[in-house]
Amino acid sequence: xxxxxxxxxxEVQPPTPCLVVDLDIIRDNYLxxxxxxxxxxxxxxxxxxxxxxxxxxLAGMGSNFDVASPAEIDLCLAAGAAADNISYGNTIKKKVxxxxxxAKGVRLFAxxxxxxxxxxxxxxxxSRVFCxxxxxxxxxxxxxxxxxxxxxxxxxxLLIRARDLGLDPYGVSFHVGSQQTDLAQWDIAVGKTAMLxxxxxxxxxxxxxxxxxxxxxxxxxxxxxxxxxxxxxxxDAMTRHFGNNLPAMIIxxxxxxxxxAGVLESEIVxxxxxxxxxxxxxxxxxxxxxxxxxxxxxxxxxxxxTTPRDADAAGPxxxxxxxCDSADxxxxxxxxxxxxxxxxxxxxxxxxxxAYTSSYSSVNFNGFEPLKTYVI
Ligand SMILES: *Cc1c(COP(=O)(O)O)cnc(C)c1O
Numbered sequence: 348x349x350x351x352x353x354x355x356x357x358e359v360q361p362p363t364p365c366l367v368v369d370l371d372i373i374r375d376n377y378l379x380x381x382x383x384x385x386x387x388x389x390x391x392x393x394x395x396x397x398x399x400x401x402x403x404x405l406a407g408m409g410s411n412f413d414v415a416s417p418a419e420i421d422l423c424l425a426a427g428a429a430a431d432n433i434s435y436g437n438t439i440k441k442k443v444x445x446x447x448x449x450a451k452g453v454r455l456f457a458x459x460x461x462x463x464x465x466x467x468x469x470x471x472x473x474s475r476v477f478c479x480x481x482x483x484x485x486x487x488x489x490x491x492x493x494x495x496x497x498x499x500x501x502x503x504x505l506l507i508r509a510r511d512l513g514l515d516p517y518g519v520s521f522h523v524g525s526q527q528t529d530l531a532q533w534d535i536a537v538g539k540t541a542m543l544x545x546x547x548x549x550x551x552x553x554x555x556x557x558x559x560x561x562x563x564x565x566x567x568x569x570x571x572x573x574x575x576x577x578x579x580x581x582x583d584a585m586t587r588h589f590g591n592n593l594p595a596m597i598i599x600x601x602x603x604x605x606x607x608a609g610v611l612e613s614e615i616v617x618x619x620x621x622x623x624x625x626x627x628x629x630x631x632x633x634x635x636x637x638x639x640x641x642x643x644x645x646x647x648x649x650x651x652x653t654t655p656r657d658a659d660a661a662g663p664x665x666x667x668x669x670x671c672d673s674a675d676x677x678x679x680x681x682x683x684x685x686x687x688x689x690x691x692x693x694x695x696x697x698x699x700x701x702a703y704t705s706s707y708s709s710v711n712f713n714g715f716e717p718l719k720t721y722v723i
Pocket of ligand 1: 392394395413436437522524525526560561562563599600601602603
């Protein structure tokens with residue numbers, strides 16, 4: 348929690364729930380990624396928080412952008428990014444959307460299948476393309492699983508086919524899983540990528556870029572190593588597997604850039620117990636899974652939560668949102684404790700909510716409005 352956010356919340360007392368994002372933190376995070384990974388070009392994963400003030404500031408600092416849809420392309424262009432600085436990193440695109448991106452000047456595209464490659468060849472001819480390889484995402488708190496990527500032998504054949512289809516087989520990408528807490532995962536990924544480079548070079552393909560994806564963490568309930576440690580692990584892996592012949596590098600931080608920059612303020616709507624003998628209080632907030640806290644699914648992301656009564660004794664709680672869907676429970680098993688003096692109407696602050704919150708909030712479930720964001 349920065350002094351700037353805390354002052355804003357105290358002075359303005361905006362209606363809850365609301366998200367307050369401090370641009371200074373994002374600027375610092377961007378600079379420290381640049382500082383520790385100077386050889387990698389940063390492509391901000393816009394889906395993490397698509398507020399145009401964030402995109403505009405990053406564009407002004409020289410960032411590039413990883414997008415997933417025409418609307419994200421328009422957002423980046425309107426915020427001052429050039430088409431040259433945009434990567435269409437979604438491996439699942441409609442042909443009309445690829446054509447739209449191409450018409451806007453985007454020339455860098457991801458794929459992980461033959462069918463996607465054929466769409467790209469048809470409506471984005473000559474573009475640079477990179478193939479995403481499959482990762483297990485072990486160690487990630489928000490794994491991206493088997494939905495994305497293909498096996499290395501398939502990636503080899505597809506990148507050769509890309510050349511034959513008139514595309515530029517430019518690189519290889521992976522994503523080790525979001526909120527990745529195991530630094531060794533990058534070594535596995537870079538090792539696979541280097542093997543693929545060798546196979547492609549033997550096939551006469553001038554493959555020349557590694558896209559390191561996302562995975563840089565934010566600080567939730569459990570502490571994580573600093574970006575310097577992540578950068579060290581990544582560069583060790585790169586030099587171990589590529590030696591002096593380093594390819595161009597791209598990194599696509601989402602969570603690691605904006606997660607720490609946000610605080611979500613929420614009001615307690617109800618505190619109750621399920622029976623006279625129950626110790627556990629149920630604390631219902633005015634924000635839940637549908638209001639932006641979707642990453643509490645399976646209690647995967649465990650946010651730190653502060654209250655105005657944190658000096659008092661605490662007892663066990665289950666935390667839930669305000670909607671009429673029983674899936675709208677935030678934490679039942681994660682062992683949250685809150686002050687026993689907590690009252691209905693108290694405001695609580697959910698920390699490190701800058702990433703994957705406002706962009707996940709539903710438009711109107713049960714009549715609740717989408718999460719309002721203040722960028723300061
Ligand atoms: C979501 C996404 C990212 C960002 O991942 P984080 O773990 O939030 O940094 C990067 N690259 C791609 C292709 C993504 O889909």
